[in-house]
Amino acid sequence: MVSRAGLSQEAVVDAALELVDQDGLDALTLAAVANRTGVATPSLYKHVRNLAALRQLIALRVLDELTERLGAAAMGRSEEDAIRALMLAYRQYAAERPHRYAALPQKPQPDAALAAAGGRLVEVFLAVLRGYGLTDSAAIHATRCVRAAVHGFVALEVAGGFGLPEKLDVTYENLIDMVSGGLRTGTFT
Amino acid sequence: MVSRAGLSQEAVVDAALELVDQDGLDALTLAAVANRTGVATPSLYKHVRNLAALRQLIALRVLDELTERLGAAAMGRSEEDAIRALMLAYRQYAAERPHRYAALPQKPQPDAALAAAGGRLVEVFLAVLRGYGLTDSAAIHATRCVRAAVHGFVALEVAGGFGLPEKLDVTYENLIDMVSGGLRTGTFT
DNA sequence: GCTAGAAAGCTAATGCAGTTAGCTGGAGTT
DNA sequence: AACTCCAGCTAACTGCATTAGCTTTCTAGC
Numbered sequence: 363m364v365s366r367a368g369l370s371q372e373a374v375v376d377a378a379l380e381l382v383d384q385d386g387l388d389a390l391t392l393a394a395v396a397n398r399t400g401v402a403t404p405s406l407y408k409h410v411r412n413l414a415a416l417r418q419l420i421a422l423r424v425l426d427e428l429t430e431r432l433g434a435a436a437m438g439r440s441e442e443d444a445i446r447a448l449m450l451a452y453r454q455y456a457a458e459r460p461h462r463y464a465a466l467p468q469k470p471q472p473d474a475a476l477a478a479a480g481g482r483l484v485e486v487f488l489a490v491l492r493g494y495g496l497t498d499s500a501a502i503h504a505t506r507c508v509r510a511a512v513h514g515f516v517a518l519e520v521a522g523g524f525g526l527p528e529k530l531d532v533t534y535e536n537l538i539d540m541v542s543g544g545l546r547t548g549t550f551t
Numbered sequence: 552m553v554s555r556a557g558l559s560q561e562a563v564v565d566a567a568l569e570l571v572d573q574d575g576l577d578a579l580t581l582a583a584v585a586n587r588t589g590v591a592t593p594s595l596y597k598h599v600r601n602l603a604a605l606r607q608l609i610a611l612r613v614l615d616e617l618t619e620r621l622g623a624a625a626m627g628r629s630e631e632d633a634i635r636a637l638m639l640a641y642r643q644y645a646a647e648r649p650h651r652y653a654a655l656p657q658k659p660q661p662d663a664a665l666a667a668a669g670g671r672l673v674e675v676f677l678a679v680l681r682g683y684g685l686t687d688s689a690a691i692h693a694t695r696c697v698r699a700a701v702h703g704f705v706a707l708e709v710a711g712g713f714g715l716p717e718k719l720d721v722t723y724e725n726l727i728d729m730v731s732g733g734l735r736t737g738t739f740t
Numbered sequence: 741g742c743t744a745g746a747a748a749g750c751t752a753a754t755g756c757a758g759t760t761a762g763c764t765g766g767a768g769t770t
Numbered sequence: 771a772a773c774t775c776c777a778g779c780t781a782a783c784t785g786c787a788t789t790a791g792c793t794t795t796c797t798a799g800c
Binding site for chain 1: 777
């Protein structure tokens with residue numbers, strides 16, 4: 363069935379994710395992945411176009427993983443309850459897998475699969491916001507605001523952008539209040 | 552006065568910033584900086600410890616530049632007026648210099664100068680929030696929330712994380728409303 | 741003015757990572 | 771049993787960061 367090491371694109375991405383989890387994003391090198399999969403570096407090119415492509419595959423995985431988590435968290439809840447669950451789950455994912463979260467692309471990627479995954483993520487937010495009775499355009503603006511708040515907090519937290527780490531839970535509760543308050547009382551254009 | 556090319560750490564950072572502005576963060580390479588300053592690559596080590604150090608110097612510059620802009624924008628304003636000006640100036644900086652904004656560190660940096668610069672940035676936010684009569688701890692939480700919202704939006708925008716770029720101005724106005732509404736009515740612990 | 745020393749620059753060389761080219765051997769097929 | 775395909779390999783090249791050691795030039799002090 364499979365020749366030698368039984369490698370596949372999936373297995374390569376798996377190994378790359380382990381590497382990222384353990385040693386951070388900067389440690390993601392084809393040599394390291396090859397080493398971890400017990401293969402010579404050039405052999406990886408049989409499964410992955412190049413390093414950039416591997417990074418995109420990773421981003422795709424992370425995005426889908428996050429989307430799944432958020433969907434599960436929001437399921438069966440509505441309105442503020444759902445928003446709160448969504449935001450908590452989001453932060454929790456980044457806390458559990460900070461390096462994976464950091465692996466999300468920081469620059470515009472022209473990748474179609476990635477864009478689709480981003481769309482799926484947005485869909486989860488939109489689904490939750492429908493409970494607020496927001497019309498199409500308003501829902502989009504509201505979604506962006508929620509995403510901005512959540513991503514901003516998490517990104518700053520992961521990057522060590524906040525001083526004291528003790529009270530971050532409290533800050534996040536405040537942020538949740540701010541967001542859900544804004545959704546309740548705010549006027550979205 | 553100065554030996555040959557009249558280089559200095561400042562000049563190296565200047566050249567590096569030009570490079571980043573023009574070609575993006577990935578284009579920041581010692582070879583490229585050397586080329587731009589008319590010097591052989593190893594000569595740069597006379598002014599900068601290594602590439603990582605250069606990156607930190609760049610981050611420092613950007614952080615201070617941003618802080619200065621925000622301070623100027625908030626000056627003479629108070630409460631919602633000031634918050635609005637602050638948020639608009641923040642986004643405008645990132646829009647003008649997206650690559651510089653992206654050059655801010657994404658990972659915890661143990662650099663003291665960088666931490667100090669971060670502290671100065673936070674000070675501007677805190678100064679504005681004092682107008683809301685927030686006590687110490689509450690002011691810190693509120694500041695973090697504002698920063699999270701602003702940074703999240705800007706980071707997503709710079710990264711192309713939003714679909715349609717047309718209505719982003721509108722979204723940002725909504726975000727400003729959400730934040731200032733939260734500051735007005737919210738209870739910060 | 742002259743000379744010593746520090747500073748700034750250079751060339752040479754090393755190591756590592758990504759990538760390409762071309763070979764090879766085993767698995768599945770006919 | 772011969773054929774074909776493909777995963778994996780070795781060899782080789784490139785670009786970049788970094789170090790070592792030499793040369794030149796400016797400055798300071800005599």
